[in-house]
Amino acid sequence: MKLNNQIEDINHRELSNAIRMLSVDAVEKANSGHPGMPMGMADVATVLYTKFLKFDSSSPRWINRDRFILSAGHGSMLIYSLLYLNGYEDISIEDIKNFRSLHSKTAGHPEYGELKGVETTTGPLGQGIANAVGIALSEKIMASKYGEDLFNHKTFVIAGDGCLMEGISQEAISFAGHLGLGKLIVLFDNNGISIDGPTSLSTSDDQLLRFKASNWHTLECDGHHPLEIEKSINKAVTDPRPSLIACKTKIGFGSPNKEGKSSSHGSPMGKEEIQLIRKKLNWGFEPFNIPKNILDSWNNNGLKGKAERVKWEKLYSDSKHYTEINNIVLGKSLDNLENDLENYKVSLVNDPNTLATRKSSENVLNELTKISSHLIGGSADLTGSNNTLAKNQKAITANNFSGSYIYYGIREHAMAAIMNGIALHCGLIPYGGTFLVFTDYCRPAIRLSALMGLRVIYVMTHDSIGLGEDGPTHQPIEHLSALRAIPNLEVWRPADSVETLEAWQSALASKNTPSIIALSRQNLKPVRLKYVKQNLASFGAYILIEKKDPEICLLASGSELEIAVNVSEKLELEGIKARVISVPCLDRFYMQDENYKSQIMNSIPKIAIEAGVRQSWDFMLSEKDIFIGMSSFGASAPAKDLYKHFSITEEKVISSVKLILNRRNL
Numbered sequence: 001m002k003l004n005n006q007i008e009d010i011n012h013r014e015l016s017n018a019i020r021m022l023s024v025d026a027v028e029k030a031n032s033g034h035p036g037m038p039m040g041m042a043d044v045a046t047v048l049y050t051k052f053l054k055f056d057s058s059s060p061r062w063i064n065r066d067r068f069i070l071s072a073g074h075g076s077m078l079i080y081s082l083l084y085l086n087g088y089e090d091i092s093i094e095d096i097k098n099f100r101s102l103h104s105k106t107a108g109h110p111e112y113g114e115l116k117g118v119e120t121t122t123g124p125l126g127q128g129i130a131n132a133v134g135i136a137l138s139e140k141i142m143a144s145k146y147g148e149d150l151f152n153h154k155t156f157v158i159a160g161d162g163c164l165m166e167g168i169s170q171e172a173i174s175f176a177g178h179l180g181l182g183k184l185i186v187l188f189d190n191n192g193i194s195i196d197g198p199t200s201l202s203t204s205d206d207q208l209l210r211f212k213a214s215n216w217h218t219l220e221c222d223g224h225h226p227l228e229i230e231k232s233i234n235k236a237v238t239d240p241r242p243s244l245i246a247c248k249t250k251i252g253f254g255s256p257n258k259e260g261k262s263s264s265h266g267s268p269m270g271k272e273e274i275q276l277i278r279k280k281l282n283w284g285f286e287p288f289n290i291p292k293n294i295l296d297s298w299n300n301n302g303l304k305g306k307a308e309r310v311k312w313e314k315l316y317s318d319s320k321h322y323t324e325i326n327n328i329v330l331g332k333s334l335d336n337l338e339n340d341l342e343n344y345k346v347s348l349v350n351d352p353n354t355l356a357t358r359k360s361s362e363n364v365l366n367e368l369t370k371i372s373s374h375l376i377g378g379s380a381d382l383t384g385s386n387n388t389l390a391k392n393q394k395a396i397t398a399n400n401f402s403g404s405y406i407y408y409g410i411r412e413h414a415m416a417a418i419m420n421g422i423a424l425h426c427g428l429i430p431y432g433g434t435f436l437v438f439t440d441y442c443r444p445a446i447r448l449s450a451l452m453g454l455r456v457i458y459v460m461t462h463d464s465i466g467l468g469e470d471g472p473t474h475q476p477i478e479h480l481s482a483l484r485a486i487p488n489l490e491v492w493r494p495a496d497s498v499e500t501l502e503a504w505q506s507a508l509a510s511k512n513t514p515s516i517i518a519l520s521r522q523n524l525k526p527v528r529l530k531y532v533k534q535n536l537a538s539f540g541a542y543i544l545i546e547k548k549d550p551e552i553c554l555l556a557s558g559s560e561l562e563i564a565v566n567v568s569e570k571l572e573l574e575g576i577k578a579r580v581i582s583v584p585c586l587d588r589f590y591m592q593d594e595n596y597k598s599q600i601m602n603s604i605p606k607i608a609i610e611a612g613v614r615q616s617w618d619f620m621l622s623e624k625d626i627f628i629g630m631s632s633f634g635a636s637a638p639a640k641d642l643y644k645h646f647s648i649t650e651e652k653v654i655s656s657v658k659l660i661l662n663r664r665n666l
């Protein structure tokens, strides 16, 4: 009670001006950044943090905290100011002074993992709001598993015009409205300004109508009027629908010459203007110097949720779910899922089947979902093609969140960003599918899975021209290489059921790396016929068929491994010894030590086969080696005809082997 009174004692404007001035001064010192947005949203953020947000700055990872997502990541100084003022230990005034400098926690845009209290990496507009949908959905799933007394937090988002203009926001809003994620509240920085000037240059949307059309509760308020803001948030938190509050604000609020103008958006205010701002806001303090009474008031605010957190901890430790949840939070029970699949691996080898790897993946999921209900699957309207729905799963619906399968609809981009949100929340592992070619539709969010180091598993089927008749629009060509170009992303392309299982095991074990599992539509013959306990695929590349003193090395991934195996047998008859190397994950192989790499990549000539472009294979191949794959778009025809047409055939490999060997003998 006392703490609340202390907060009331300090004038709202002083609290919000502390945010404004920290932001202005930090941007000025860094000589870059965006002061306008934090100045404009300081009032809304102050009301949110002092009156609504459930948090305890001394325990930033409390799992039942309300989440705050700054989707408008360019306004990063807003969140840095809030975290500093609320007394988060992880951030000091020195960090604020070091805004945007090398190795500082206060990066240009908020980065997950750099600073406790930053819930997700934002900056690419529209991603944050979609992450927030995933977080709000996870809260519902966890509440349904373990009870609403343990999981009952809200997810607040600040999004600007930019976030709402981005296409991904439409996918995310529509999905959230459909599932009725009532604890999701978006505070829209309705300032009518973006970089190029007034938003009227490029949009005339009625945002309230737009959200209403997607089943949202919508409100408007004056974003500089604390009481109005408070009343609106009060209504939002009690409405069962997700809420949008359009907060009418002035960008650069407090700047005599730049308020309301795009000139306050993305560059320092300048020394003279800052003097005028200090005067207008009646802020007579030196840069980075927050008066003790204001700082104390903010610091106390940061701790006012402590009592509730402690009460919750007690409830939690007394709960019958404590051990289970704790094992999940600590990662124990989700980190060993892969080890529980060994018997299944034995059965695959004992009873080898010719299957499409998408089907093999479904079989793995049938096993996995028997062991864990924390794997949250889904597909962007291609469930039957991606084979992502396991026998034991049922759908999550607006009325029932106890399932573990999400019908994302045709919303690939949001699906990927929602999966990032699910991975960020805690307690769940998301996987989701579409066609590999449509990773293009997910790519910005896939890149963020990798940048944040999240265990998100992308099940991407129809992985080559082998998909056949759907033709070049649906046939991935450059995609494997383009995805391999993303750092900290592992692209798996297994060749049969055993490798598919091993790819899944590897993906699950990669706690800080997202994975793409690229799977075939067409049936593939088993290549792994002997049980080996070791996860061979996890090396990225391994010797599948060895010959004494081999003359040539055939490297292949996925569906093309069968070609290499057949060629090796045929060459044997001609007395040519070909080693066959399976390459289920090039990214993983690149990470192996030199010793392992040189065992595989010794001086024997090489031929690599993959029904995609050569680019990512260059590292493996010297000038004299040969790559057999694609260098143009595909075509619409049965798979067999396409492989022939594009010369990805045994005959082509054999003639290439002979070309290399003859050349060598010259």
Ligand SMILES: Cc1ncc(C[n+]2csc(CCOP(=O)(O)OP(=O)(O)O)c2C)c(N)n1
Pocket: 036, 037, 072, 074, 075, 123, 124, 125, 159, 160, 161, 162, 163, 166, 189, 191, 193, 194, 195, 251, 265
């Ligand atoms: C996907 C993406 N496109 C472009 C940008 C560059 N950018 C950063 S902020 C911004 C304008 C955003 O306008 P708004 O959300 O209204 O922010 P305000 O200017 O009101 O702070 C743009 C285009 C970006 N960060 N992300």
Ligand SMILES: [Mg+2]
Pocket: 160, 161, 162, 189, 190, 191, 192, 193, 194
């Ligand atoms: Mg704007």
